[in-house]
Amino acid sequence: MIAAIARKELTSALRDGRIVWSAAILALMLVAALGSAAQRYAAISVERAAAQQLVDEQFRNQGDKNPHAAAHYGIYAFKPVTPLSFFDTGVNGFTGVSIWLEAHRRNMAEGEPARDATAIARFGELTAAFTLQMLLPLLVILLTFSSFAGEREQGTLRQVLAMGVSPVRLLLGKALGAGAAISLFLGPIFLLGLVALLLAPGGTHWLSHGLLLAGLYAAYAAVFVFLALAVSAGADSSRTALVVLVALWAVSSVALPRIASDAARLATPLPTAIEFQRAVAADLETGIGPKPVDQLVAERREALLRLYKLDSVEQLPINFQGIVLGLQEQAGNAVYDKHFGSLFAALAKQLGTMQAFSTLSPRLAVQLASMELAGTSMAAHRLFADQAEAHRRKLVDTMNEAVVTEKAGVRGGAELWGRVEPFELRPEPLAATLSRLGPSLTVLALWLAAAVVAALLAVRRLRALAS
Amino acid sequence: MFRIVFAQELRNLAGARTWWGILGLLAVLIVLAAANGGSRFARMAEGASRLNDDETTLQRGLRDAVARYEAGPQGDPPSASSPGNVGLSLLGHYARLPFPALAALSVGQADVQPGYYRVTAKPAYTFTGVSEIQNPLTQVLGSFDLAFVLVFVLPILIVASSFDLLSREKEAGTLALVAAQGVRLRTLVLAKIVARAAMILPVLLALVLLAGVIVGADLADADTLLQLLTVFAVAAAYAAFWLALAVLVNSLDWRSETNGVVLANAWLVFVVVMPAFVNVAASMLYPAPSRVELTTELREASEAADREAAQARDAYLFDHPELAGAGAPLDEFYLKVLASDAAVEKAIAPILRRFEEQAASRERVVAGLRYASPAIAAQEALNALAATDNARFGDFSRQVQDFHARWRAFFSARIARGERLRATDFDAIPAFEYRSPGYAPSRQAAALPLAFLAGSAALLLAWAAARFRRYPVV
Numbered sequence: 001m002i003a004a005i006a007r008k009e010l011t012s013a014l015r016d017g018r019i020v021w022s023a024a025i026l027a028l029m030l031v032a033a034l035g036s037a038a039q040r041y042a043a044i045s046v047e048r049a050a051a052q053q054l055v056d057e058q059f060r061n062q063g064d065k066n067p068h069a070a071a072h073y074g075i076y077a078f079k080p081v082t083p084l085s086f087f088d089t090g091v092n093g094f095t096g097v098s099i100w101l102e103a104h105r106r107n108m109a110e111g112e113p114a115r116d117a118t119a120i121a122r123f124g125e126l127t128a129a130f131t132l133q134m135l136l137p138l139l140v141i142l143l144t145f146s147s148f149a150g151e152r153e154q155g156t157l158r159q160v161l162a163m164g165v166s167p168v169r170l171l172l173g174k175a176l177g178a179g180a181a182i183s184l185f186l187g188p189i190f191l192l193g194l195v196a197l198l199l200a201p202g203g204t205h206w207l208s209h210g211l212l213l214a215g216l217y218a219a220y221a222a223v224f225v226f227l228a229l230a231v232s233a234g235a236d237s238s239r240t241a242l243v244v245l246v247a248l249w250a251v252s253s254v255a256l257p258r259i260a261s262d263a264a265r266l267a268t269p270l271p272t273a274i275e276f277q278r279a280v281a282a283d284l285e286t287g288i289g290p291k292p293v294d295q296l297v298a299e300r301r302e303a304l305l306r307l308y309k310l311d312s313v314e315q316l317p318i319n320f321q322g323i324v325l326g327l328q329e330q331a332g333n334a335v336y337d338k339h340f341g342s343l344f345a346a347l348a349k350q351l352g353t354m355q356a357f358s359t360l361s362p363r364l365a366v367q368l369a370s371m372e373l374a375g376t377s378m379a380a381h382r383l384f385a386d387q388a389e390a391h392r393r394k395l396v397d398t399m400n401e402a403v404v405t406e407k408a409g410v411r412g413g414a415e416l417w418g419r420v421e422p423f424e425l426r427p428e429p430l431a432a433t434l435s436r437l438g439p440s441l442t443v444l445a446l447w448l449a450a451a452v453v454a455a456l457l458a459v460r461r462l463r464a465l466a467s
Numbered sequence: 468m469f470r471i472v473f474a475q476e477l478r479n480l481a482g483a484r485t486w487w488g489i490l491g492l493l494a495v496l497i498v499l500a501a502a503n504g505g506s507r508f509a510r511m512a513e514g515a516s517r518l519n520d521d522e523t524t525l526q527r528g529l530r531d532a533v534a535r536y537e538a539g540p541q542g543d544p545p546s547a548s549s550p551g552n553v554g555l556s557l558l559g560h561y562a563r564l565p566f567p568a569l570a571a572l573s574v575g576q577a578d579v580q581p582g583y584y585r586v587t588a589k590p591a592y593t594f595t596g597v598s599e600i601q602n603p604l605t606q607v608l609g610s611f612d613l614a615f616v617l618v619f620v621l622p623i624l625i626v627a628s629s630f631d632l633l634s635r636e637k638e639a640g641t642l643a644l645v646a647a648q649g650v651r652l653r654t655l656v657l658a659k660i661v662a663r664a665a666m667i668l669p670v671l672l673a674l675v676l677l678a679g680v681i682v683g684a685d686l687a688d689a690d691t692l693l694q695l696l697t698v699f700a701v702a703a704a705y706a707a708f709w710l711a712l713a714v715l716v717n718s719l720d721w722r723s724e725t726n727g728v729v730l731a732n733a734w735l736v737f738v739v740v741m742p743a744f745v746n747v748a749a750s751m752l753y754p755a756p757s758r759v760e761l762t763t764e765l766r767e768a769s770e771a772a773d774r775e776a777a778q779a780r781d782a783y784l785f786d787h788p789e790l791a792g793a794g795a796p797l798d799e800f801y802l803k804v805l806a807s808d809a810a811v812e813k814a815i816a817p818i819l820r821r822f823e824e825q826a827a828s829r830e831r832v833v834a835g836l837r838y839a840s841p842a843i844a845a846q847e848a849l850n851a852l853a854a855t856d857n858a859r860f861g862d863f864s865r866q867v868q869d870f871h872a873r874w875r876a877f878f879s880a881r882i883a884r885g886e887r888l889r890a891t892d893f894d895a896i897p898a899f900e901y902r903s904p905g906y907a908p909s910r911q912a913a914a915l916p917l918a919f920l921a922g923s924a925a926l927l928l929a930w931a932a933a934r935f936r937r938y939p940v941v
Contacts, residue, residue: 029740032747039751051762091606094579094601111596112603113758119850120745122576123846124742125747138735239723255620261608261609350602350604364608
């Protein structure tokens with residue numbers, strides 16, 4: 001029975017010119033979005049890889065000099081783009097694309113593409129994720145807003161119910177039919193996206209992410225299917241149903257994300273760049289450890305002199321200056337850990353506020369989860385920043401160790417520079433990504449449950465006659 | 468006849484609860500949006516006022532050290548009297564862009580472009596790349612400001628109140644009755660349009676002025692008031708466009724429900740889809756110059772220039788013979804730094820120029836694309852009026868570059884001449900003051916989008932008038 005109802009729904013959807021046209025336009029937009037973003041991804045990917053290679057070469061070929069000078073010479077870490085960024089660019093337009101790694105300083109990422117973009121870019125980037133988040137619910141609404149209300153107005157609902165079809169079965173059949181229609185329209189695009197992903201360099205690692213994304217958007221569509229059926233069943237006319245559903249869509253997809261953004265900003269203000277620098281500079285000067293750096297240096301000096309039974313550091317078999325540099329670097333790193341840590345904590349709190357608002361907006365929940373799965377969220381950017389910082393520390397430590405071990409006329413050469421491995425971003429395991437999806441997936445699950453319950457309640461009191 | 472119909476229309480609208488609901492919702496949203504924008508800019512202004520506090524204290528301390536030495540020279544001159552140490556190592560100056568009160572009406576690019584730079588005597592590219600700390604996620608999601616309410620929400624309200632302008636009457640049968648009484652269709656439609664305008668526009672004007680008050684604008688100032696009125700004019704023209712579109716759709720003689728769907732689709736296309744497409748078109752036809760490429764090119768160029776530092780020093784004095792002082796320069800080290808900086812800048816100048824030219828011509832090309840959608844035109848006009856568009860930040864950036872040249876010249880001249888800083892010199896250290904073009908140029912910039920919106924509305928109405936000639940009233 002349910003299957004028969006579903007088949008009927010599907011057939012009438014395919015016969016409705018408005019629906020077919022809308023689906024075709026949506027499909028076209030998706031293809032355009034995927035195509036343009038894939039091309040951009042390919043270009044950016046190549047460019048970043050080449051840039052990283054270039055700066056690695058520059059570091060290797062910097063000539064002979066004191067290793068600590070090489071630590072000041074530094075290197076750039078360029079942020080690679082993940083293959084799924086062609087699906088959802090996330091925050092990539094607003095985060096820096098490179099970090100300058102040098103001794104004594106932890107820098108922030110620079111070169112946000114948004115600085116060079118036009119104001120029109122703020123309307124939203126045409127990505128598949130944007131298209132699906134904004135337009136897929138409208139297609140669903142178009143498919144189902146007159147599902148019950150329209151049949152009631154035409155009189156066919158009375159006939160179907162008179163035949164003894166249970167309203168719940170009717171609901172499930174219509175939901176299945178809508179789902180089948182959407183799968184039919186978007187299935188080919190999904191396969192296209194999957195192929196594009198597998199063809200992209202490094203794409204196979206992200207296959208599971210891609211499939212999860214498909215599941216995410218399927219759940220998103222399902223929320224709207226049941227919500228629209230609930231409203232259609234409960235509304236007194238199909239016109240009312242349409243207005244209510246579109247209003248719901250407009251508020252949750254267009255207005256709420258912005259309100260959430262401002263609420264997050266107001267709830268947890270971030271330090272300004274000046275305040276941040278000032279705080280860091282103050283802590284660097286006074287030190288935050290239990291003992292000031294000078295004392296640590298003095299203690300180490302005493303310990304070494306006692307160990308080797310010598311009178312002065314010049315007699316030591318190692319270069320004490322390297323040890324001093326190491327201790328200073330450690331002290332500095334502790335300060336940066338503290339301040340960057342609290343900055344990231346503030347960003348996490350802002351995300352928490354947005355996730356709280358996402359309980360009112362399924363679009364926001366999907367948007368946040370989609371970014372995580374595509375590897376274009378703030379957490380992904382933090383992964384890059386943390387790994388770049390780890391690379392910086394390793395580079396500086398390698399240089400300082402060289403200062404320690406080489407005694408007279410400390411000079412490093414290509415051999416020493418070659419000891420520093422080129423920077424390569426290691427993607428995080430899927431489990432780590434999934435652990436961050438908890439809030440968004442919970443919200444989506446709640447919405448789906450609520451929508452199903454609302455639909456079941458609405459059909460239980462289904463009115464066969466139009467008033 | 469018109470007056471009678473118009474009065475009836477007004478009565479109909481005033482009696483409808485949904486109508487007051489719509490106006491009430493608009494009022495609430497505008498007040499909230501203005502308050503939100505105001506709080507953002509208030510926080511920015513508060514932080515900005517303290518920008519130069521540290522530098523001022525530092526400068527005073529250095530000046531005092533020099534003054535003490537001048538009063539009673541004992542031992543070596545203090546490091547505070549070395550222009551190299553002070554100019555190239557210690558001091559910087561925060562050049563900031565003050566925002567007018569009305570900036571809070573449209574956040575525009577203010578959350579992306581830097582509102583201040585720390586100018587030092589080093590090459591400009593060392594400090595122009597730094598940005599304010601923001602959460603990129605909040606930048607992606609956008610802000611709930613007045614511009615958002617006007618560009619996104621106002622059309623929905625206009626459409627909701629006029630999608631069944633005429634079709635409702637036709638379906639109810641009253642159109643035939645009214646026509647039978649000798650009222651011309653043209654008169655009726657005009658009355659409906661004017662009635663709606665008479666109810667929306669005064670409210671919109673009041674709300675825009677209220678928004679101005681909320682964000683702290685001084686309405687007594689004629690220039691500010693004129694600016695607010697221009698904001699209202701843009702909003703009114705944009706509203707007129709949507710009203711005209713609704714009238715046109717009604718003239719096509721479809722059912723009310725169909726009208727609603729068509730207009731909702733139009734909103735979707737103009738406000739959501741077209742801008743995204745325009746984005747893609749802009750980035751494909753005229754991609755933004757690559758910052759990654761800029762970074763690596765700057766690195767290579769400064770690399771090469773550094774290696775030739777010694778030759779660079781002589782070349783510098785060769786280029787600036789007026790700076791070669793009698794006797795050996797005191798700041799030998801800093802002179803080398805200046806020279807290598809000059810060599811680096813010479814090497815990277817063509818790269819930076821190419822980058823800026825590409826960005827500028829891109830901005831010009833994309834500017835034409837704003838007429839692809841009334842939503843884009845309205846947003847850009849509002850950004851310009853709020854002084855938060857890219858043009859304002861571009862102007863700020865250029866003024867900072869000029870100031871940077873003055874700042875550096877102040878110290879490099881003294882470094883090259885081997886002079887010591889005196890206490891009076893500290894009083895003469897240049898400070899940045901942004902020369903605001905005022906509101907007038909932004910009104911000129913908004914004139915074209917405004918004309919586009921009003922012109923489009925007129926065109927749609929003309930088209931509708933033509934269709935109404937053959938409109939069946941039964």
